[in-house]
Amino acid sequence: MRAMERRHLLGAGLALACAGLAAKPAEAALSAADRAEITRAQAYLDSITTLKARFLQVAPDGSTATGTAWLDRPGRMRFQYDPPSPLLLVAGHGLFVYYDASLQQTSNLPLASTPLGLLLQRHLRLSGDVTVTAVRHRPGELILRLVRTRNPAQGSLTLVFADPPLVLRQWQVEDARHQVTQVTLYNIETGGRFKPSLFTFIDPKFFHNNQH
Numbered sequence: 001m002r003a004m005e006r007r008h009l010l011g012a013g014l015a016l017a018c019a020g021l022a023a024k025p026a027e028a029a030l031s032a033a034d035r036a037e038i039t040r041a042q043a044y045l046d047s048i049t050t051l052k053a054r055f056l057q058v059a060p061d062g063s064t065a066t067g068t069a070w071l072d073r074p075g076r077m078r079f080q081y082d083p084p085s086p087l088l089l090v091a092g093h094g095l096f097v098y099y100d101a102s103l104q105q106t107s108n109l110p111l112a113s114t115p116l117g118l119l120l121q122r123h124l125r126l127s128g129d130v131t132v133t134a135v136r137h138r139p140g141e142l143i144l145r146l147v148r149t150r151n152p153a154q155g156s157l158t159l160v161f162a163d164p165p166l167v168l169r170q171w172q173v174e175d176a177r178h179q180v181t182q183v184t185l186y187n188i189e190t191g192g193r194f195k196p197s198l199f200t201f202i203d204p205k206f207f208h209n210n211q212h
Helices: 002-008 014-021 032-047 115-120 204-210
Strands: 050-058 064-072 076-081 087-092 095-100 105-110 130-138 141-148 155-162 167-175 180-190
Touching: 032 130, 032 141, 032 155, 076 115, 115 155, 115 167
Parallel strands: none
Antiparallel strands: 050 064, 050 180, 064 076, 076 087, 087 095, 095 105, 130 141, 141 155, 155 167, 167 180
């Protein structure tokens, strides 16, 4: 079960290797107003270079976890889970690295093969390689659902913004098995500077082995 929990952590499983065989998604029927909202959300997201926030994660089985998240575009992210969770997620050098301290196990997944990798691109564009399949409004919220254009079976990323003003508050990742993981952000800070070492994972077993 622990390995499955790691794959569900941000909605990306090793089964995604088959996603490249999928057909392209049907173009969403978007209105001119929808496209204007997409452009506005794209400009907001692309303006975020760094972000730090507390998070609340709800896993597919309903279990919850909290922690601190750091994002440093392009390509870097860290999810530091609060105890008693043994999990750590580090994105950098083109990979997502999942570490389970209780099992002393590490799993790697290419950054480009996960829906969440869309947020870490150097130039975030909600077109071309990305297809917006739905634009929805709720009181005080704007919601966009995204897929990778060439690999829609890989899963989807739903972004939930507070509006107005436009602020990213939540994302929901649905993986290839239709398992949904929800992450809600709070105490958000943008524009900070983070040490590069924060996004480099060094397996604790490396230190253990070098002590012998």
